[in-house]
Amino acid sequence: MAPGDRVDSCPLCRAERITTWYHEDDVCWIADCEICATPMVVWRWHGTDVPADHRDHMARRLAEVADRVFDGHYVDDHMRNIPDHWHAHARPVGGFFGHGFRRDGTPAGELGGGGS
Numbered sequence: 001m002a003p004g005d006r007v008d009s010c011p012l013c014r015a016e017r018i019t020t021w022y023h024e025d026d027v028c029w030i031a032d033c034e035i036c037a038t039p040m041v042v043w044r045w046h047g048t049d050v051p052a053d054h055r056d057h058m059a060r061r062l063a064e065v066a067d068r069v070f071d072g073h074y075v076d077d078h079m080r081n082i083p084d085h086w087h088a089h090a091r092p093v094g095g096f097f098g099h100g101f102r103r104d105g106t107p108a109g110e111l112g113g114g115g116s
């Protein structure tokens, strides 16, 4: 797949703005993950073959955003739900989901029940 290609069935390619967006540029965008309530950086291209300079770029941008959201974070680049489109979560130190850790205090009640 050539860089720049999109996959209509891929939610990261669709990039729907259903949560807070923090950042956007030619390489990536950063928005809250609707499931985790943590900032998530998403590569502009569908795929996982990310050049090293793009990885460096995204790590820096994500750290900047995460510093504003959490009092400490780590980067989790394990792609559980969408393994074929590169993305990484910033998660709070001592936690996995953002609830209860965020400086802006996003209420957990905003999440849907899921499970269906």
Ligand SMILES: [Zn+2]
Pocket (backbone or CB within 6 Å): 033, 034, 035, 036, 037, 040, 089
């Ligand atoms: Zn998530």
Ligand SMILES: [Zn+2]
Pocket (backbone or CB within 6 Å): 006, 007, 010, 011, 012, 013, 014, 045, 046, 047, 084, 085
């Ligand atoms: Zn994609």
